[in-house]
Amino acid sequence: MKQTFLYGWKQIALLLVFPLVAEGAGAQERITLGECYEWAHANYPQIRQYGLIEQTERYNLSNAAKGWMPQLSVNVKATYQSDVTKLPFDADKLSAIIPGIEIPTLSKDQYQVVAEVNQTIWDGGAIRSTRQLTEAQATADREQLNSDLYTLNDRVNQLYFGCLLQDELIRQNGLLQKELQINIDRISAMMENGVANLSDRESMEVELLNARQKEIELKAARSAYGKMLAALIGRPNAGTFVLEVPSLPEAPSLSPVINRPELRALDAKSDLLELQNKQLTAGLMPRIGAFFQGGYGRPGLNMLEDSFNPFYVAGVRLSWNMGKLYTLKNDRRKIATNRQAVEVGRETFLFNTRLQLMQQNTEIKKMTDLMKADDEIIRLRSSIKKAAEVKLANGVISVTDLIREINSEDLARQAAAAHRIQQLQSIYNYMYTTNEGYK
Secondary structure, eight states: OHHHHHHHHHHHHHHHHHHHHHHHHHTOOEEOHHHHHHHHHHHSGGGGHHHHHHHHHHHHHHHHHGGGSOEEEEEEEEEEOSOOOOOSSOHHHHHHHSTTOOOOOOOSEEEEEEEEEEEEEEOTTHHHHHHHHHHHHHHHHHHHHHHHHHHHHHHHHHHHHHHHHHHHHHHHHHHHHHHHHHHHHHHHHHHHTTSSOHHHHHHHHHHHHHHHHHHHHHHHHHHHHHHHHHHHHTOTTGGGSEEOOOOOOOGGGSOOOOOOHHHHHHHHHHHHHHHHHHHHHHHTSOEEEEEEEEEEEESOSOTTOOSOEEEEEEEEEEEOOGGGHHHHHHHHHHHHHHHHHHHHHHHHHHHHHHHHHHHHHHHHHHHHHHHHHHHHHHHHHHHHHHHHHHHHHTTSSOHHHHHHHHHHHHHHHHHHHHHHHHHHHHHHHHHHHHTSSOO
C-alpha cells in the first residue's frame, strides 16, 4: 500500500514537472551564424578603435581649420649694445658754429615689447592639403581596422561548424546506443530461449559502454567548442544554445571575384600616398599674409629719439621657403617607393588568395563527390546489418559478426554527417575568402 502511495505521488510529481521541463526546452534560444558574426565584431575589444579614429580625425580637422585664424605672437627684449646710431658729424664743432644746439645721443641699453598679428591670405593650398590628408589617413585607418576585424569571421566559422559537427556526431552516437540496447534486449530474449549465452550479451554491453565513453568525449569536445564560441561572441550562455545549420548557398554565390576588405585597405593607402605627394607640391608654394605690429620701447620707430614711445607697423608679407627644394626629389622618390610596396602587397595578397580559392574549390568538389555515395553506403550497410541480425537469430553468425556490422553502419552514418557539415563549412570558407555573397 505504501509503495503504491509513493508511486502515485511520483507520477503526480512527474506530471507537474514535465510541462516545466518541456517549456524550458522549448524556450531554448537558437542562434544563427550571421548573429555570431555580428556579436563577435561587437564584442571584440578592437572595435573601440573606430571611435578613437573618429576622435583623432575630428581633432586634426579642427586644428587644420584653425590655420586660417589670426596668429598672435608677443616678443619682449632688453639689450645692451656696444655702439649706437650717431649723426655723421662732430657734435662739438657743430655747437661752436651754432650755439645752443644739442645733438641727442641714444642709450646703449634698449627695451622693446612688440605684439604681432599675422593673417594668412594664401598658403598655396597647404591647409586644404592637410585637411584632405587627415581625412585620407582616417579612411585608411578605418579600412585597415575593417581588414583586421574581418578575420574574426573565419574564427567564428571554425568554432561554429566545429559545434555543428560535434552535435551531429553526438546525435549519431545516440542512435548507435539505441541500436546496441535493442540488440542487448534481443540477446537477452534469446538467452531465455537458450539460443544465446551470457558472453554474447556481455560483448554487446561492452560495445554499449564504449559508445557511452565516446559520447562523453564528444560532449566534452562540444562543450569546449561552445565555450570558445561563447567567449568570442560575448554570450556566456552560448555554449548551451541551439545552433542553426546555415542554409546551403546557391551556386552563383561561389564567385571567383575577390572583394576582401584587405584590398580596400590597400586602395586607401594608395590614396593617402597620392595626397602626400600633393602636399609636397603645396609646401613649395609661397605664402601671402597680412600683419600688424604694435609695440612700446626705447627707442621707438624714430631711432634718434632716446625715450619710450609706442609704435605700430602694418602691411602685407610674402614668404617663400626654398629650402624644401633640397629634399623634394628624395621625398617624391620615397612616396613612389611606398606606392610600389603597396602594389607588391596587393599582388601578393591576390596571388595567395587565388591559391587558397583553388584549394577550397577542390575541397568543395571532393565533399560533394563523397556525399553522392553516402546515402547508398548507409542503405547497404543498414541492409547488411539487418541481415546479420536475422542470421544471429538463426544461429548462423556470432555476436561479434553482428557488432562488426553495427559499427560499420555507425561509421558510415558518422562519415555522412561529417561530410554534410564539412561541405557546408568548405562553401562558407570559400565565401569568406572572396567576401562575395558572404553574410
